[in-house]
Amino acid sequence: MVKVVVCGAAGGIGQPLSLLLKQSDLVTDLSLYDVVNAAGVAADLSHINTKSTVRGHGRDDIDAALAGAHTVVIPAGVPRKPGMTRDDLFKINAGIVRDLAEGVARNCPSAFVLVISNPVNSTVPIVCEVLKKHGVFNPKKVFGISTLDVVRSSRFVSEVDPSIDPKNTRVTVIGGHSGVTIVPLLSQIHGQAFTKEQLDTLTHRIQYGGDEVVKAKDGAGSATLSMAYAGARFTNVILEATIGGKTGLIESTYVNLLADPESTSVFRTKTGLDYFAQDVEFGPEGISRIVPLPVISDYEQSLLNEAIPELMTNITKGASFITDSTI
Numbered sequence: 001m002v003k004v005v006v007c008g009a010a011g012g013i014g015q016p017l018s019l020l021l022k023q024s025d026l027v028t029d030l031s032l033y034d035v036v037n038a039a040g041v042a043a044d045l046s047h048i049n050t051k052s053t054v055r056g057h058g059r060d061d062i063d064a065a066l067a068g069a070h071t072v073v074i075p076a077g078v079p080r081k082p083g084m085t086r087d088d089l090f091k092i093n094a095g096i097v098r099d100l101a102e103g104v105a106r107n108c109p110s111a112f113v114l115v116i117s118n119p120v121n122s123t124v125p126i127v128c129e130v131l132k133k134h135g136v137f138n139p140k141k142v143f144g145i146s147t148l149d150v151v152r153s154s155r156f157v158s159e160v161d162p163s164i165d166p167k168n169t170r171v172t173v174i175g176g177h178s179g180v181t182i183v184p185l186l187s188q189i190h191g192q193a194f195t196k197e198q199l200d201t202l203t204h205r206i207q208y209g210g211d212e213v214v215k216a217k218d219g220a221g222s223a224t225l226s227m228a229y230a231g232a233r234f235t236n237v238i239l240e241a242t243i244g245g246k247t248g249l250i251e252s253t254y255v256n257l258l259a260d261p262e263s264t265s266v267f268r269t270k271t272g273l274d275y276f277a278q279d280v281e282f283g284p285e286g287i288s289r290i291v292p293l294p295v296i297s298d299y300e301q302s303l304l305n306e307a308i309p310e311l312m313t314n315i316t317k318g319a320s321f322i323t324d325s326t327i
C-alpha cells in the first residue's frame with residue numbers, strides 16, 4: 001500500500017493537488033482530509049479511472065485519514081489577503097499545523113511530511129518539534145515545499161530570455177519561502193549572464209511572486225493552481241525516489257539541516273540556522289544528501305546576508321511555539 005494523505009484537501013490548493021496526485025500510478029490510496037467537504041471532493045475524484053482508491057475524511061476522522069500513510073501533504077490553513085505578510089498567518093495556521101503533526105506522530109510516525117501551509121519558514125520547525133516531542137523525528141523526512149519559487153524562477157527567466165525553455169531550466173532557490181528569505185541563484189543558470197538591472201527585476205519578482213497573485217486575486221486568496229502544480233511535482237519526486245526506484249533526483253526544498261550534518265556543519269556554525277532551503281538529493285529513505293552550496297556571486301551573497309536574520313526569527317518563532325508550550 002502506498003497511501004498519500006492531503007490535509008486541507010477541499011481547499012483552493014487541496015482540490016487541484018489531489019486531482020494531480022490522482023494521476024499517479026505510484027499511489028494506491030489517496031486519503032483526503034478536511035474539516036469541510038472532504039466527502040464531496042473524494043466522491044468526485046473517486047470516479048477518475050486511475051489506480052488509486054480515494055477516501056474522504058471529515059473533522060473527527062483524522063486518525064483514520066492518516067493511519068499507515070507513506071506521505072502526508074499539508075496545504076491546510078488560511079491564505080493571505082492583500083496587505084498581509086505570510087507571518088500574519090502564523091496566529092491561525094501554527095495551531096492547525098501543530099494538530100496535524102500530532103496526528104502524524106500518532107498514526108504514521110515514519111511518513112514523509114510535506115508542508116505547504118504558510119508561513120513555511122515557521123510551520124516546518126513546528127512539525128519537526130512536534131515529532132521530536134513524540135520521539136519520532138527523522139530530519140530526512142520533513143520538507144517545506146518551496147517548489148513554487150523554483151517553478152516561478154524558471155518561468156520568469158524565460159520571459160527575460162526567450163531562448164530559455166522554462167520546463168527544462170531548473171533554478172536553485174535557497175533560503176526560505178517569504179520575501180527577502182527567497183534567494184534565487186540566477187548565476188547558476190548555465191550560459192546565462194543577466195545585467196544588474198535584469199537581476200534586480202528578476203530577483204524582486206521571484207521574491208514577491210506570491211504577492212503578485214494575492215494582489216490579482218484581490219481578497220479571494222493566494223496562489224492555488226500554480227501551487228498545486230508545484231506541490232504535485234515535489235510529491236512525485238518523493239514518490240519516485242522512495243518507491244519508484246529513481247536515483248539522482250534533486251529539488252530545492254526547505255529542510256532541517258541535521259538531515260545531512262556532514263554537508264551542512266560549516267554553514268550551520270557560520271549562520272546559526274537549523275533550517276534552510278537548498279538543493280537536496282533524494283533516495284529511498286528521503287534525503288540522501290544536501291547538496292553543498294555552490295560558489296555564489298557577491299550579489300547573491302548580499303541577498304543571503306539579508307535573508308539570514310529574518311529566517312532566524314521565523315525559525316525561532318515556529319520552534320518555540322512548541323517548545324515553550326505547556327500543552
Ligand SMILES: NC(=O)c1ccc[n+]([C@@H]2O[C@H](COP(=O)([O-])OP(=O)(O)OC[C@H]3O[C@@H](n4cnc5c(N)ncnc54)[C@H](O)[C@@H]3O)[C@@H](O)[C@H]2O)c1
Pocket residue numbers: 007008009010011012013014033034035036075076077078079080089093096099115116117118119120145146147148149177221222223224227
Ligand atoms: N508553500 C507555498 O509555496 C504556498 C503557496 C500557496 C499557498 N500556500 C499556503 O497554503 C495554505 C492553503 O492555501 P489555500 O489557498 O488552499 O487556502 P484555502 O482556504 O482555499 O484552503 C485551505 C483548506 O484547509 C482547510 N482546513 C482548515 N483548517 C483545517 C484543519 N485543521 N484540518 C484540515 N483542513 C483544514 C480548510 O477547510 C480549507 O479547505 C495557506 O496557508 C497558504 O498561505 C503556500
Ligand SMILES: O=C(O)C[C@H](O)C(=O)O
Pocket residue numbers: 079080086118148209210211213214222223
Ligand atoms: O504568497 C502567498 O501567500 C502564497 C504562497 O506562499 C506563494 O508564494 O504564492
